[in-house]
Amino acid sequence: MTETLIKERTGDTRGVGRPAGRRRPRATRPRWEEPPTAAGQTAKGLTLGAVVAVVLVPLWIVVATSLSTQATVNRAGGLVLWPEEITFEAYRVMLGDSTVRNALVVSLGITLVGTALSMAVSILCAYGLSRPRSVAHRFILVLLIITMFVNGGLIPTFLVVTGLGGYGEWWSLILPSAVSVFNILVLRAFYKDTSADLIEAARIDGAGDWRILWSIVLPTSRAVTAVVALFYGVGYWNSFFNVMLYMPTDSEKWPLQYVLLTYVNRGNGLPGSVNSGFGTQFSQTAPLSLQMAVVVLTLVPLLLVYPFMQKHFRVGVLTGAVKG
C-alpha cells in the first residue's frame, strides 16, 4: 500500500524537474466539449485500430515468414504469423545469389546518384527562381509549371530517349525523371521565406548568390531539403517502369523492384541463377521465406530513413500544395 503510494508520488514528481520544453503538455478536452460516449469511444478505437492493423499486419507477416525455417513455413501451410525458430538462412541465400546482389547494388546506385543529381538541379533552380524581381523568373516559372499539365506522354518520351541513344543505358533510368517541378516549387516556397535581412547582411559582407545559397539558405531549410530528398529517393528506389521500357532484357542491370516483380509477383525464375533456391519454372520457384526476404530487402532502406523524415512531411507537402 505505502509502496504503491510512493511509486505514484515519485512517478508524479519525476516530471516536475524536467525542463519545461521537453514535457509534452497533457492533452485536455476543452471545457465546453461534452464528454465522449462509451459507444462512440469504442467505435473510434476499433476503427483506428483496424486501420493501423491493415497496414502493419501484412508487413509483420512478410517479415515473420522471411525469418522462418522451411519446417515452420510447411507447418503453417504458407505464410507464417509467428516465427517459431528465427533463422536468417533466407537472407544468407538471397544475398549469396548474384542476381539479387546485383539488383541491390543497381537500386542503391540509381537511388543515390539520381537523388544527388535531382537535388542539385532542383536546389539550384529553386534558389534561382526564389529571389524577388529577378529578371525572367516569372517566365521560367511558367515554363516549368506548364510541364505539370501538358506533356508528350509515354510514346513521344520513349522516342526521344531512345532517339538520344538511351536504350540500355544507365542514364535513361535517371535523366528523364530527374526534375520534378512540384519539388522545385516546394523548395522555392521555402527559399522565398528565408529572412531577407540575413541575405542582405551577407550581400553587404560581399557574399554572392552561390555563397548565400550554400551558407545561409541551405542551412536554414534543412527540413524541407530532407523531405524533398526523400521524395526523390523514394521515386528512384521504387521505379521499375523505366527499366521495363529501356532495358527489359539485360537482367544484370535490373534493380530490385524489377526482380521483385518478375520473380516474386509473376513467379518467373531468374536468368543466370542456378545454384541457389531460384528455379526456372513457376513450380520450382524459391521457397516462400526467400521470396519474402526479397520483399523485406526492398523495404529496409525506406524503413531506415522514414523515422527521421516523417516529422517533416506536413511542412513539405503543404507548402508545395498551398503556396506553390
Place this chain on the structure above:
Amino acid sequence: MSGVDTEPPVRSRRLSLRVRLRRDRTLLLMTVPAVGLLLVFNYVPLFGLLTAFQDYNPLVGVWQSEWVGFAQFEALFSDSLFWGALGNTLYLSFVQLLLFFPIPIALALLLNSVLSERLRNTIQSIVYLPHFFSWVLAITIFQQMLGGAGLLNQFLRRNDIGTWDIMTDPDTFVLLVTSQAIWKEAGWSIIVFLAALAAINTDLYESSAVDGAGRWRRLWHITLPGMSGVIMLMLVLRLGNALTVGFEQFLIQRQAVGHEAADVLDTFAFYYGIATNNYSYGAAAGLFKSVISLLLIWGANKLAHAFGEDGLYRK
C-alpha cells in the same frame, strides 16, 4: 547582382534589360540545368506528338515519316479494344471516386478527434507508410495476403470453405484495384484534410457549443464548411485526372486478370504502341487522353468556380 530584395520595385523596373541580365546572371545560370532537362524530356516530346498524325517509321525518324492525317485516330475510334480501355478507365475512375474519395476525409475527422498528440502522430506515420511503397511491393503484399497461395486462401482451405483467388478474378478486379489504391494512398491523402481542420478557428466551436450546438451540429455547421475549400480542390484534381487511374498498378496486374478487365488508356498506349512497335497508334491514343484530360481539368475548375471555390487556379 546585389540588393535585389531591398530595392524598391520602381527603380528595379527602370533598369535596362542588359543591366538586369548582368545583375541576375548567377540566378539565371542556376536554373539552366533544370530548364535544360525539362526542355529535352518534356518539351521535345511535345513535338513527338506529331507522330500521331503520321505512320511513324523508326528507321527514318519523325521528319521523314509519312503523314497520314487523322488516319490513326480513325483506326483508333473503330478499335473495340480502345473503347474497352476507355470504358474501363471511366468505370474505374467512377468507382474510385465513389469509394476512395470519402475515406481520407472521414479518417482525417476521426484522427483529428484523437486527443493525445503522441497517439495521433504515431497513427499518422503508420498510415502514411504505404504511400512510399512501390506498386510492385504493394501488389506483392496483396498477392501474399489475398492471392491463390495467400493467407486468405490458406485460411479458407484449412476450414474447407473452398478457395477464391481474388488476384486473378476479372469480375472483382475493380474492387481489388480500388482497395489497393485505398490501402496505399488513403493515409497519405489525409494530410491536406488535417491541415484544413487545423486551420479552423476553435473559438467557433466554443461559441457554438455555448449556444447549445451538439457535436453533430458543430460537425455540420463548422467543420464541414471549414473543409469545403480543400474538399473541392481535391475533387477538382480527381476529376481532372479521371483518365489516369494508375498506370503501374494495371501494368503489373494485366497478365493475371487479362486485358479485358485490366486495360486502361495508359496501358493501351503501352501495349498497342511500344510493345508492338506501332508508335503512331500509341501516340494517337496518348494524345487523345491528354486532350480530354486538359478539357476535364478546365471543366472541373469551372465547376469549382461556379461553387464559389478557388479550384486549381483563381478565376
